[in-house]
Amino acid sequence: MKALGKSPDKGREAAGVNFPSRLVQLAAFLPDLLLYNDHCSVQRTLPSVETFNGVLLCAEITGVLLYGGDILNFTGDGLLVLWKGSRSQLSNIITLVAEYSLRMQWWFEYTCSSMDLELQLKIGLSAGHVSQLIVGDEKCQYLLVTGQQVDDARLAQSLAETWEVILSPNCWELCKRDILEAKKIPGQKAVKLRYVKNLHQDYSCHCGKWISSLQKFSGILRRNASILSPNSEHEKALRRFVVGNILEKIDDNQPLKFFSELRPLTVVFVKLQFYESIKMPESCGSIQEATVHISGTIESSRGKILKISTFGKVQMAARMLMLYPGLIACDEVTYSKSGLPSRFFKKLPDEEMNDAVTSEVKYEYLGRKKNP
Template sequence: MASAWERKWQYSDLGKKVVFLPSILLCELFIDPGFPMMLHGVLLLLDVSGFTTLSEKCVQRSGPDRGAEELAQTLNAFMRDILEEVLAFGGDILKFAGDAVLVLWRATQPQLPKAITLALQCCRKIQKKYGTRDTHVGLRLHLKIGISTGTLAFLSVRGGDQQYFFIYSRALNDVIEAQSLSAAHQVMLSQTCWEQCEQWRIWAKPLPGRRVVKVVGMRRLSRQQCQVAVGQLDQYTAEWHLEGSGLRRPALKMPNDPDVATRLEKHLPAAVLHKLHQDVPLELCSELRLVTSLFVQLQFVVRINVEDLSRSLSDSSSMISEIISPHKGEINKTLLFDKGCTFLCVFGFSGAKLASESIHALECAMQIVRMASTRLTKLQRVSVGVSSGMAFCGLTGHPERFEHTALGFKVNLAARMMVSYPGLVSCDAETYAASRLPSDCFKELPRRNMKGVTNSPTVYQYVGITEKW
């Protein structure tokens, strides 16, 4: 894995932080705004279909240790090629979600048609070159891509000592729907995106009964036209640039600025800061570790305005951080989809290992449910999935834009349990066994089919430590 992050240039000290963050956070407008900031843009959601099944097959073929490493190597090789194209077309990589990536082309209202063309040409090229990938376990991966556009609310909220950002808008819901309706080698546009694009360049077919159109062809831009278009949008996507650096993201060579560094550090996970403060080279920030993954989904009421949502997200982030931090857990990922917010919390990263880790995670899960139910006024439902097992803990993405996260079948399983058993604290058999808690702390749940999981595992509901125990 070390060679995956090596480049002929060296990042600046500040660049080592920038590489974990989207370019939009470098813009002056988004320096800890404290309230929703409105912008226009084009969203792209790219998902690798078959990732959960791949993670399961890697473990079945090579065992939990080697399987987790093989999964990370396969995903990184695939993602590097794809994200190289995204960066070349001026896309700002906002969020990673394991096997999915959310990208933004920020633009003014008049520039949206050209931004849509850029995003679409990028996607068509990606689907042509990388739309299908055969893996070493005999499984074929496919890309599913959706594009939308509109007015976006940029939300920046505090959670403990850290800062988290979210994008919220109808366009986010639209891009999720478009991507979900996509199939292998397809690109789907939301209806709003279709209405605002340069239609004379695009051949498309509407999907009956859906506000989505399937792109079947387009008049492509020349390389020079693409470069001009990217340059025109660039002033709106990243304001910190250096010429002649040879990087897709010249901001990685930014001179050191203590004020900027301090601000950016608030957005970095504790595991990343721990490595950076120890001057650990980026290529050595990955390892295999036994961790416990805790996925939390907070489903808010349907009718919630952006101000109330921003307040709820801030309260949620602070509450979860307050609960898990004393137990050495950390919020690794935050995602906002369709008025539901998902947090990935990880227990057991380097420098944060405790004995009886599964008990800490389960009790944190129960506290989150109890406190969320009483403190979050706009909450409709809270669901938690907890799993334990070997995971690849390290860098995933592209050498110029990556994240530090946990990857593995058990991590995916926690997310699937969270969705399949709504309103409960669910856990896998390994967490149940490792906790060594009495059986009356748990209830075995009916087996359910989970997306991408071929053999439905035994799942338990954690009901809490009883007074009897």
């Protein structure tokens, strides 16, 4: 517990632990896209939108910081990573990300076979315009990326078989085809990456210098955010993007190993669907309105929005959302722990899930009004 009347610095001295500044601890939970954004200020007008060029990787993977990737979002066992750059840099970045993807595929396959692990790794790449959207209110704010390239990365990943890397049509169009060898996929414009050809000396030298510049301090620190200087205004802006229980641990100067938690939760997924013809300003306004409304509604019951994602949802609750559209569905544990009479629920028909086989019974919540 944090002692009253003591400064954070005195608390650190008493504990005999050298804690990084609060700004650095906040940065550990946020992507660089947010940390070094010009719009990261307390006075930001919401929703805030920025468009830039980049290469996106959608996969179930770790270790991307070694190659300069910025982890934007985790969703269950999915991962979305961004390499931001100018339009002229995209072809080189695609080559870098393709090389990294193949190396990670080899490493995962070798590790799984040697340790007898049943893991699957499927990677999809896309490149082009990406939009960054910040929504929320004066208390909490959320960063998400959206646009055609996010959808393309997700689609490319869904087309991949185990240990495959799929390039979206736009990624294949922008890449250096004299370096990347790919195979066409029947009925698709996306292609399967086979291998990266021997890189010519100039590119290898350039790529090596780029990666070396990212791996500072002999590989101990992978992010510039690790050495951020204390800045009260920057810290105040970033605090709005971190959930409350993490902020409490940071303010209490708790060691990083205590930040992970395991607690019973009730999780609700809400899916927003837009017409394909909708324009970016309209969709951003709708997401902002939904965010503020949902946050205000669940706040009275101590509910919080944990994540807003645009690139897939793979947890059990999200799978049920996809399997039973238009219904309020729940699992057997939620049904039994709700304390409500059985007449408020109806058993749902079994549906086979694409990436998970489960025999668990699922229910539709009918509501009190339908069953007085």
